Amino acid sequence: MYKILSVNPGSTSTKFAVYEDETLVCLHTIRHSVQDLKPFKTLFDQYEFRKTLMLDYLKNDGIDLSDLSAVVGRGGMVRPLESGVYAVNDKLLSDLKASHSAEHASNLGGVIAFEIAENIPNCQAFIADPVVVDELQDVARVSGLPEIPRISMFHALNHKAIARKYAAATGMSYENLKLVIAHLGGGISVAAHSYGKVIDTNQGLDGYGPFSPERAGTIDAGRLVDMCFEGKYTQAQIKKMLVGNGGLMAHLGLSDVQKIELKIKAGDENADLILQAMAYNVGKEIGSMLAVLSGNVDAVILTGGIARSKFVVDYIKDMISAMAKVVVYPGEDEMEALAMSGLRVLRGEKSKVY
Numbered sequence: 001m002y003k004i005l006s007v008n009p010g011s012t013s014t015k016f017a018v019y020e021d022e023t024l025v026c027l028h029t030i031r032h033s034v035q036d037l038k039p040f041k042t043l044f045d046q047y048e049f050r051k052t053l054m055l056d057y058l059k060n061d062g063i064d065l066s067d068l069s070a071v072v073g074r075g076g077m078v079r080p081l082e083s084g085v086y087a088v089n090d091k092l093l094s095d096l097k098a099s100h101s102a103e104h105a106s107n108l109g110g111v112i113a114f115e116i117a118e119n120i121p122n123c124q125a126f127i128a129d130p131v132v133v134d135e136l137q138d139v140a141r142v143s144g145l146p147e148i149p150r151i152s153m154f155h156a157l158n159h160k161a162i163a164r165k166y167a168a169a170t171g172m173s174y175e176n177l178k179l180v181i182a183h184l185g186g187g188i189s190v191a192a193h194s195y196g197k198v199i200d201t202n203q204g205l206d207g208y209g210p211f212s213p214e215r216a217g218t219i220d221a222g223r224l225v226d227m228c229f230e231g232k233y234t235q236a237q238i239k240k241m242l243v244g245n246g247g248l249m250a251h252l253g254l255s256d257v258q259k260i261e262l263k264i265k266a267g268d269e270n271a272d273l274i275l276q277a278m279a280y281n282v283g284k285e286i287g288s289m290l291a292v293l294s295g296n297v298d299a300v301i302l303t304g305g306i307a308r309s310k311f312v313v314d315y316i317k318d319m320i321s322a323m324a325k326v327v328v329y330p331g332e333d334e335m336e337a338l339a340m341s342g343l344r345v346l347r348g349e350k351s352k353v354y
């Protein structure tokens with residue numbers, strides 16, 4: 001029997017779980033308010049806070065970590081790489097610590113995994129399907145400015161896990177399917193999956209695509225440049241407008257779709273318009289990914305926390321159902337996906353070298 005700890009640090013939460021082989025032993029989501037994280041200047045200043053909280057919870061649960069076989073962290077903004085499970089080595093560790101491609105809480109995942117595993121005999125540290133998994137087709141990389149090519153930055157871990165779950169449920173292999181998958185969480189990524197590869201995606205962190213509960217998505221580049229230089233905002237303030245305070249948060253002061261739905265039910269017309277607009281932009285992005293796949297897809301899959309929202313799901317279905325079958329997998333499978341990735345390697349699959 002293998003015991004595995006999954007660690008998934010997000011911008012507003014730290015999620016972790018312990019599995020014994022395929023069996024879930026415990027799962028926690030600790031939410032971090034803006035106030036909780038305010039004392040920390042940089043992402044890595046949060047390291048001890050998040051790790052200690054997690055270890056305290058596990059201690060309270062009576063979980064013995066001394067017999068862990070693996071710790072698998074969600075990572076991270078490292079160099080673009082192919083989908084798979086990577087052993088945390090010095091180079092990977094150094095790129096995670098340097099936030100090589102961008103600052104994102106998932107950079108903490110691989111580092112926490114490494115530092116827990118190194119103190120336990122025979123325990124290995126991995127990351128799996130990090131957010132920089134890059135399988136883009138060449139044509140999708142070209143933007144209108146050679147200096148700023150399009151990049152692959154999306155919720156690769158959940159996309160791949162849900163794609164495989166759908167494949168298993170339909171008796172197919174992921175490598176034989178064409179899918180459009182929309183991950184609808186605090187951040188939103190919509191991607192075209194062609195026979196096991198993600199050949200195109202929006203940039204779900206601070207780039208192009210639909211706005212999300214806390215991210216601005218595509219905005220008028222010229223007006224953004226003007227805003228950057230008019231002297232009213234610092235660089236950090238503008239970045240915060242794009243990630244953290246953008247999207248639903250900017251319009252409504254809330255990123256919680258459940259609370260926004262309550263406002264709509266109470267007659268708030270502005271909240272109604274803004275939530276429709278988010279769903280509309282997701283629908284448009286799905287439409288463009290359908291075009292990437294020549295309209296010929298097995299399914300469009302909606303997943304993530306917002307796939308629990310009837311309001312959003314119904315809106316997107318109205319836009320898309322005439323073009324493709326729409327399937328809903330509410331929530332995300334990241335914790336299980338991390339643990340099962342580690343388990344596959346412990347059972348003999350080769351991990352990749354970063």
Ligand SMILES: Nc1ncnc2c1ncn2[C@@H]1O[C@H](COP(=O)(O)OP(=O)(O)O)[C@@H](O)[C@H]1O
Nearest residue numbers: 185186187213255256257258304305306308309
């Ligand atoms: N039952 C629900 N109905 C509507 N929205 C929901 C529901 N459950 C979660 N959500 C929304 O999902 C979003 C969070 O999604 P999640 O995938 O958990 O995000 P992340 O992991 O990126 O923080 C929040 O806006 C939350 O309000």
Ligand SMILES: CCCC(=O)OP(=O)(O)O
Nearest residue numbers: 131153154155187204205
């Ligand atoms: C789109 C890159 C990954 C990401 O932003 O993840 P979260 O939405 O979980 O922060």
